[in-house]
Amino acid sequence: MPEQAEIYDVTIVGGGPAGMYAAFYSGMREMRTKIIEAQEQLGGFMRMYPEKMIWDVGGVEPIRCEALIASLEKQARTFEPTVVLGQQVHGLERRPDGTMVLIADNGESHYTRTVILCAGRGITRMQRLDIEGADRYEVANLHYTIVNLERFRDKHVLISGGGHSAVDWSNELAAYASRVTVVHRREKFDALERQITRMYEHADVRTPYYLSKLYGQGEQISHVDLTHMETGAIERLEVDEVVVNHGYKRNYGALLDWGMEHSDYGIIVDGQMDTHLPGVFGAGDFVTYDSKVRLIAGAFNDAVLAVNSAALYMDPTANKMAGVSSHHEIFRERNRTFARRN
Numbered sequence: 001m002p003e004q005a006e007i008y009d010v011t012i013v014g015g016g017p018a019g020m021y022a023a024f025y026s027g028m029r030e031m032r033t034k035i036i037e038a039q040e041q042l043g044g045f046m047r048m049y050p051e052k053m054i055w056d057v058g059g060v061e062p063i064r065c066e067a068l069i070a071s072l073e074k075q076a077r078t079f080e081p082t083v084v085l086g087q088q089v090h091g092l093e094r095r096p097d098g099t100m101v102l103i104a105d106n107g108e109s110h111y112t113r114t115v116i117l118c119a120g121r122g123i124t125r126m127q128r129l130d131i132e133g134a135d136r137y138e139v140a141n142l143h144y145t146i147v148n149l150e151r152f153r154d155k156h157v158l159i160s161g162g163g164h165s166a167v168d169w170s171n172e173l174a175a176y177a178s179r180v181t182v183v184h185r186r187e188k189f190d191a192l193e194r195q196i197t198r199m200y201e202h203a204d205v206r207t208p209y210y211l212s213k214l215y216g217q218g219e220q221i222s223h224v225d226l227t228h229m230e231t232g233a234i235e236r237l238e239v240d241e242v243v244v245n246h247g248y249k250r251n252y253g254a255l256l257d258w259g260m261e262h263s264d265y266g267i268i269v270d271g272q273m274d275t276h277l278p279g280v281f282g283a284g285d286f287v288t289y290d291s292k293v294r295l296i297a298g299a300f301n302d303a304v305l306a307v308n309s310a311a312l313y314m315d316p317t318a319n320k321m322a323g324v325s326s327h328h329e330i331f332r333e334r335n336r337t338f339a340r341r342n
């Protein structure tokens, strides 16, 4: 171990809602905290839907996802954790003194007493359109997510896909676009019934069709072909923007080789977020257990449990949970600052 290397109490892998909230809560427990995120920014999967409105986080008024990310990041940095961006954690080694070393893809080593895996859906990449040469339109009007709804104002938008994202975007775009066409290769959509009903109310829905060809000048798509799945009949449409929601590819790298038990839904943990690897806990969408809630709110709860378990792992006599923030000594000075400001 290099002489100057610091051993952290807890190293959190993944900077989505679970990882960010874990960083806040471990700071509140006065644990020396590091968070390592593979992407160049914190936010996790929420970065895939920055323009969506979030209604189901307790006590938070409907809020654009990107604003919620900003607020979570601010909270995560309250106790000034070390934040490492752009490194994907692969390896785990154990040292004779019981501490661990996490090895990142760039070869860097991170020394820690405990680990909380908040790797969510892993490193997610949008499933690209399987049409040769489609990538050249990505700089102009072929989109895999929507970062600015205004861009679609008064346009004809074609959405390809049949899951939650396709259906939800068709509804969000209704208020902006002049026309929304949804193309899906099956008759049935995999989304909330209410959302599907709304989609049929305003969108031109083409099933069972698939997006078979793109035509354009330079980097701009001008027309598309939709092919009927059964008859092969082709319909040509003029479009302004194309949005493709064909799901995501996940990549967990070597994390799944660490020896943790997993199912199709994630790493299996107990009620204390224990992965059963000594000192290694998990939180958020990366883990599964009987009553798992796959929501941002569920990720927060997991994060609290995982941090408390990490604290108890380091010191079995530690309190089972941190004190409530309203009575927490650590906030005394900060509360005075807030009181002075307001």
Ligand SMILES: Cc1cc2nc3c(=O)[nH]c(=O)nc-3n(C[C@H](O)[C@H](O)[C@H](O)COP(=O)(O)OP(=O)(O)OC[C@H]3O[C@@H](n4cnc5c(N)ncnc54)[C@H](O)[C@@H]3O)c2cc1C
Pocket (backbone or CB within 6 Å): 013, 014, 015, 016, 017, 018, 019, 036, 037, 038, 039, 043, 044, 045, 046, 049, 053, 054, 055, 056, 057, 087, 088, 089, 090, 118, 119, 120, 121, 122, 123, 124, 164, 165, 252, 253, 255, 283, 284, 285, 286, 294, 295, 296, 297, 299
């Ligand atoms: C379309 C869609 C809409 C949704 N809308 C809502 C909603 O309205 N309300 C709600 O509550 N929930 C919603 N969710 C669910 C919510 O996004 C997830 O529950 C939440 O993001 C899970 O957070 P997480 O921190 O566990 O994982 P993630 O958000 O997936 O973050 C995991 C992070 O870990 C990083 N990572 C992965 N592996 C490594 C590694 N080896 N090394 C370093 N970093 C790594 C990733 O880059 C990523 O940043 C939605 C989900 C989808 C798909």
